[in-house]
Amino acid sequence: MPALTLVSFDACPYVQRAAILLQEQGRPYDIRYIDLRRKPDWFLAISPNGLVPVLQVDETPIFESTVILEYLDETAETGRLLPADPLERARQRMWISYIAGVMSAGWRVQAARDEAGARAVVTELRTHFAELAKNLPDSGPLWGGETLTMVDVAIAPILQRFAWAEALEPTLGLFDGLPRIQAWRDALLARPSLTASIVPDLEQRSARMLHALHSWVARDVG
Ligand SMILES: N[C@@H](CCC(=O)N[C@@H](CS)C(=O)NCC(=O)O)C(=O)O
Structure with missing residues (x-):
């Protein structure tokens, strides 16, 4: 399984969506907080619109909370939330x-x-x-x-x-x-x-x- 790092601002409800799903899945992940008033260059390099969340999947960043949710669901071993139909x-x-x-x-x-x-x-x-x-x-x-x-x-x-x-x-x-x-x-x-x-x-x-x-x-x- 790839290493997952959730790039976060701690009060962000969009980040929280991803964190909830990761918790529900019982999947290990790291969380990396940034200060949105002083966005670091490494963050701007992986987030073209300057928004959190970004999910780093090994070296690959995924932005946009709903896209992150779908990625996490599609890669879950069991218990997918989105229906097959x-x-x-x-x-x-x-x-x-x-x-x-x-x-x-x-x-x-x-x-x-x-x-x-x-x-x-x-x-x-x-x-x-x-x-x-x-x-x-x-x-x-x-x-x-x-x-x-x-x-x-x-x-x-x-x-x-x-x-x-x-x-x-x-x-x-x-x-x-x-x-x-x-x-x-x-x-x-x-x-x-x-x-x-x-x-x-x-x-x-x-x-x-x-x-x-x-x-x-x-x-x-x-
Ligand atoms: N549509 C985005 C919205 C994300 C969003 O608005 N994030 C806010 C924090 S809650 C943000 O990063 N704001 C940075 C800024 O406005 O500079 C998503 O669902 O991921």
Whole structure:
């Protein structure tokens, strides 16, 4: 098996997707953190758009989190998450693509500098959640019922950040009246892979980082 190194910024939810899948697969990997404000030359040489994550597979870099997820899945010895059936695979990819909008709105709600701005993004996000909820199965909390899918891996980091945002500002109401999304979030957050995919104090550090950026949800963080 090739040596895997995940090039990371520790607060990045896109990196976390890859870390979750590696943890779920029980696959050994190294992690190399960089400072995004001072990107080293070796990093810019392997990341043409200057973004993390990059997965180094021996000497070969792969960038773009969804591409990394697919590579990791295709090279798993057992327990692949993407289905063999092309139509089912297309459906998972389609929803992973839909989640890109949730990811970007997720950052905007955390970073909004005033209440009106944050609440406007909440309204947008709740529309996305309602759409996703319609497609969650009756058979269990995950996208595949009881079975983990690639859609679950793709959305887990941002659901975790929403849970943190709600802890900072309980009146946000992101999940109000959306029991399926709440159950999905809780089932994902309970997985050991989620805990193992981040540094232990990330919730507190993220809150301080948002506070320093004058985020409304993190306005009272000390
Ligand atoms: N579409 C990319 C998005 C990755 C991304 O936005 N990464 C952020 C950190 S969370 C980044 O590297 N930002 C560097 C910068 O903006 O200079 C992916 O899925 O891998």
